Amino acid sequence: MxxxxxxxxxxxxxxxxxxxxxxxxxxxxxxxxxxxxxxxxxxxxxxxxxxxxxxxxxxxxxxxxxxxxxxxxxxxxxxxxxxxxxxxxxxxxxxxxxxxxxxxxxxxxxxxxxxxxxxxxxxxxxxxxxxxxxxxxxxxxxxxxxxxxxxxxxxxxxxxxxxxxxxxxxxxxxxxxxFCAVDGNVFRPQAKAPELVQRYHLENHQVLMTVARLWSGDPYKGVDVTIRALPDILKSCPDAKYLVIGRGDDQPRLQKLAEELGVSDRVVFAGFVPSEELPKHYCLADAYVMPSQEGFGIVYLEAMACGVPVLSGNADGSADPLQDGRFGWQVPYRDPVEVAIACIEILKGEDQRCNGHWLREQSLSIFDKPAFTQRLKALL
Missing domain, CATH: 3.40.50.2000 (Glycogen Phosphorylase B;)
Known part of the structure; x- marks a missing residue:
């Protein structure tokens, strides 16, 4: 100024x-x-x-x-x-x-x-x-x-x-x-990387994905809810797998839950993934699923910039990146039944919000780095 x-x-x-x-x-x-x-x-x-x-x-x-x-x-x-x-x-x-x-x-x-x-x-x-x-x-x-x-x-x-x-x-x-921002030059659509498909045994599978810290003191990310939703999802989408990216002390509990529900062979814990490898990992997903409580949720922006449809909770800051449901599905964040219904709908791919090109274009128009710079300039 x-x-x-x-x-x-x-x-x-x-x-x-x-x-x-x-x-x-x-x-x-x-x-x-x-x-x-x-x-x-x-x-x-x-x-x-x-x-x-x-x-x-x-x-x-x-x-x-x-x-x-x-x-x-x-x-x-x-x-x-x-x-x-x-x-x-x-x-x-x-x-x-x-x-x-x-x-x-x-x-x-x-x-x-x-x-x-x-x-x-x-x-x-x-x-x-x-x-x-x-x-x-x-x-x-x-x-x-x-x-x-x-x-x-x-x-x-x-x-x-x-x-x-x-x-x-x-x-x-x-x-x-x-609002948070995403770099559309870094997070962009690309073909599923064959080496990652092979590493995580995702051949011929529809992939649900979450990127989150797996910490027992902060379990609000909803990984457990998505695991609980898997049995119902598999009834309609028998080829589905759930890829969980992140690490933390809550992983043993989540693994045990998957075993108890009989879906341990459909949940892949990938562990820590470096930031520079995240774009390729997002592009493995057919749906980004995180029914959580977020202050905002930049991971939704990253997924959408990669052309991946998203699911969030319905009572948190994710309403802004998802534009009150215009860009994705919002469900009660502790309800596995509603999560399952939404995931099945996403995997069918019939909704406009599953159109990766449209989703990327619309979300970047609001949340790309140049838009962030203009907001900052206006505030200053």
Missing amino acids: LFWADCGSPFFLFMAHHVFVFLEILSCEGGIQSYVKDILQAYSQLESANADIFLLRDGADVENPFVSEHMRFHYCKMDSAKLGRAKLAIALFTHLLKHRPSRVFCGHIHLAPLVELLCKPLGIPYTVLTYGKEVWEPLPSRKQKALQNADRIWTISRYSRDRTCAANGIDRDQVDFL
Whole structure:
């Protein structure tokens, strides 16, 4: 954003200065980290890019593809977490006092109390970026106050907005949307890779697929529900198999459930798959099935960009990537009967939502990276 100020003659051009504060984005992978990287990538493409980025848990020894003369990074990682927080507080306060940025973007609710403490006395507006479950329940008083006092709040879905506002006394008009994005150049339709078909024994099978972390403390992804739906699915689609991509300590329970239901020969646990191999794996699927509770669900975007029809839960943030059912099937997320009915319908392939070309084109028009960059530009 550019500001013109008449300082006599000639005119002088001032560029908005932004500050971003994140926990970590370079030293680990996860949904929040991917989302933040998308934000930084989009921001770097703006003509008005001019930011200092403070990282609490990342060190300067980690490869950083975002560094440029317009995006300056400050690393606060220390051997002691307490010393790291102190380093961040001092560095951030010094920077705010000296440069008085036009806005501070707080990348996680854990950092919001510090950002509020430093910004409010200096009259610097701040925005809190939220992602999902971390703000769905009532927050401790300091974090809740910092969220309530933010000038703006960004979130990734209507569902996440509604839960955050209800739990923490936030005015809905205070919240803006920056939906997740997908790279249509990376996730695109391709023929089923013969080596993967052979590896997972999928020859002559219709494939249902889920990509999810299999963690016992967070079983909401719905893998167990889909396994429970398999006996009914197989009655109508006897060639169906279920490919589960992901790892975690809940896998033994899920394997035992498949055995108890007599469908263990139809469930394939593929384990961890590197990010660069995911597009080929999505293209193995005839349907992407994840009846879960998501803050958004970028995996639905990835599947649709590959031309794969999708099934989600009907009471979560997936309503946004699925556009309230226009792009896919929404079912009660703990109901195996409804999951089975929807899967059978998808595997028949008669609905427009099974048209891979149409599905890709429609979803990318809203959620591709260029659209994400334009949303970010509008918010700034």
